[in-house]
Amino acid sequence: MHIAAIQDSPAFLNRSATLDIVQNRIIEAGE
Numbered sequence: 001m002h003i004a005a006i007q008d009s010p011a012f013l014n015r016s017a018t019l020d021i022v023q024n025r026i027i028e029a030g031e
Helices: 010-030
Strands: none
Touching: none
């Protein structure tokens, strides 16, 4: 799921990247 960033601030982008990594790890753990 990719959401267009409303904010271009590094903190916002880093938070989005971290959430993507966490979601990927959860998916991998569930398989």
